[in-house]
Amino acid sequence: MIISMRPHATKAEIDYVCERIRDFGYKVHSIEGEERVVIGVVGVGDVTACLESLEATPGVEGAVRISAPYKFVSKEFKKEHTQMRINGLEIGGDEFIVMAGPCSVESEKQIMETAEAVAAAGAKILRGGAYKPRTSPYDFQGMELDGLKLLQKAKNATGLLIITEVMSDRDVDMVADYADIMQIGARNMQNFALLKSLGRCGRPVLLKRGLSATIKELLMSAEYLVAHGNSNVLLCERGIRTFETATRNTCDISAVPVLNELSHLPVILDPSHAVGKRSLVPAISRAAVAVGADGLIVEVHPCPEKAVSDGAQSLTVPQFRAMMLELKPYINLWKESRHKEVAAAV
Ligand code: PEP
Ligand code: MN
Numbered sequence: 001m002i003i004s005m006r007p008h009a010t011k012a013e014i015d016y017v018c019e020r021i022r023d024f025g026y027k028v029h030s031i032e033g034e035e036r037v038v039i040g041v042v043g044v045g046d047v048t049a050c051l052e053s054l055e056a057t058p059g060v061e062g063a064v065r066i067s068a069p070y071k072f073v074s075k076e077f078k079k080e081h082t083q084m085r086i087n088g089l090e091i092g093g094d095e096f097i098v099m100a101g102p103c104s105v106e107s108e109k110q111i112m113e114t115a116e117a118v119a120a121a122g123a124k125i126l127r128g129g130a131y132k133p134r135t136s137p138y139d140f141q142g143m144e145l146d147g148l149k150l151l152q153k154a155k156n157a158t159g160l161l162i163i164t165e166v167m168s169d170r171d172v173d174m175v176a177d178y179a180d181i182m183q184i185g186a187r188n189m190q191n192f193a194l195l196k197s198l199g200r201c202g203r204p205v206l207l208k209r210g211l212s213a214t215i216k217e218l219l220m221s222a223e224y225l226v227a228h229g230n231s232n233v234l235l236c237e238r239g240i241r242t243f244e245t246a247t248r249n250t251c252d253i254s255a256v257p258v259l260n261e262l263s264h265l266p267v268i269l270d271p272s273h274a275v276g277k278r279s280l281v282p283a284i285s286r287a288a289v290a291v292g293a294d295g296l297i298v299e300v301h302p303c304p305e306k307a308v309s310d311g312a313q314s315l316t317v318p319q320f321r322a323m324m325l326e327l328k329p330y331i332n333l334w335k336e337s338r339h340k341e342v343a344a345a346v
Contacts, residue, residue: 001026001041002077003054006061009037013059020057024050029227031072036061040071040227068262069216070223073233078264080345084232086204087161087180089124091234092266094338096331097295099125099163099268100320103310104132104140105147113302115154117317121324125181126151126160127297131167132309133187140308148178163206163297169197176203186210186238186273189221199228206234206268206297211249212241215258222265235259235267236297239274248276248313251284256291266294272313278304281315282323289330292337298323 003021005014014037018028021041029040041050047065054063068074083092091097100123105111115126130147132140143150151162161180166172167188175182181204188194189210198205205225209218218235225233237256239249251274259267269288271281285296301307301314315323 001047001051001063001065002071003039003041003063004061005037005039005059007036009059013057014039017054017057017060020054021050024053026050031227031229031231033231038072042071068219070219070263072226072231073219073222073263073265075262075264080264081260081341082231082264082266084204084266086232089161092294094335094342095124096289096293096327096334097125097268098123098324099127099295099297100300101127102129102301102307103272103299103314104129104308105143105150105164106308108150108153110302111150111154112157114300114317115158115160117302118300118320119158119160121317121321123324124160125163125297126154126158127163127183127299128154129165129183129309131165131171131175133165133167133185134309145174148175152178166194166198169194172197172201176201179203181206181234184208184221186213189213189218192224195221195224196228199225199230202230204232204234205230206236208236208238208270209240209252209255215255215262219259219263222263233265234294235263235265236270237267237274237293238270239276247274247280249274251275251287253284253287253291256288256293260292267292268295268297269293270297272297272299272310272315276313278313278315278319281313282319282326285323285327286330289327289334292334 021028025045026041026043031038066076100118105128132142163181164179165183165185166175183206186208222233239251242250271284299314300320304311304314
């Protein structure tokens with residue numbers, strides 16, 4: 001159950017509502033939004049009696065029953081698709097957003113060249129890891145703070161926003177000084193300490209689906225972020241582990257419409273990690289547009305054969321440019337159906 005308080009509800013009214021919820025045997029989880037306080041009611045109790053009583057309590061605007069275990073991120077809580085404005089850029093609205101850049105920030109020359117090229121081709125956000133989750137401890141681990149500074153330089157030169165991964169709750173404040181969007185990698189999807197820190201940090205978060213995580217688990221992790229105060233969450237499908245070995249992971253393309261049915265949060269698809277092979281990236285990107293994703297996050301490198309990580313799945317700059325052109329008619333159709341959805345919802 002979720003209780004929305006009126007925009008100007010007093011503290012006494014909010015406290016009284018919380019007291020009533022506890023009287024019914026439930027736990028209270030309240031979130032202070034910019035406009036109003038929203039109270040999550042969790043636990044086991046007499047739902048109908050509690051709902052009826054709260055609807056009639058002063059200060060309460062509305063109460064909804066939510067059957068999914070994830071509350072705030074569910075479609076039951078909010079029917080309209082979430083649009084968020086991130087430093088002037090709207091995600092989840094009527095623009096298909098492309099984030100592009102190398103797997104890892106490697107040098108000033110590499111990141112500046114990539115940033116200029118992807119911006120010219122129509123990307124709006126620069127990706128690049130400064131903290132890298134590598135399977136082997138002997139592999140390149142990222143440039144850390146120096147990498148963040150290079151991302152900042154590329155941002156200043158191109159106007160692109162920055163998305164970069166944060167791996168530990170210790171680094172959250174430092175990464176937040178440089179990132180417009182904080183990326184939670186697949187391996188950290190259930191790092192609950194990190195989720196809680198990012199919930200409190202206030203910067204938008206792109207949450208990647210874990211290697212073997214179900215859609216429900218992804219949504220429960222998103223719920224952690226929202227329940228800890230951060231409602232600017234983007235969900236990301238990046239392929240899952242299956243028995244198939246022809247691709248690095250199996251792209252669960254159906255996750256996009258499934259997530260759109262279950263949740264109001266924007267969905268981004270990462271075709272690069274999903275397939276692990278650059279020749280397959282354009283086809284999966286077209287599919288992402290067709291199934292209604294809100295955007296893509298794609299790996300691009302000026303010289304993939306020299307990349308320190310994920311070279312095989314990185315597009316070259318000319319390949320990225322060609323893909324962006326090829327996506328145009330698909331994005332035009334996507335825009336038409338977005339407008340129809342918005343019109344139908346009004
Ligand atoms: C990445 O984006 O480079 C990355 C490590 O992705 P994932 O967490 O999806 O493996
Ligand atoms: Mn990568």
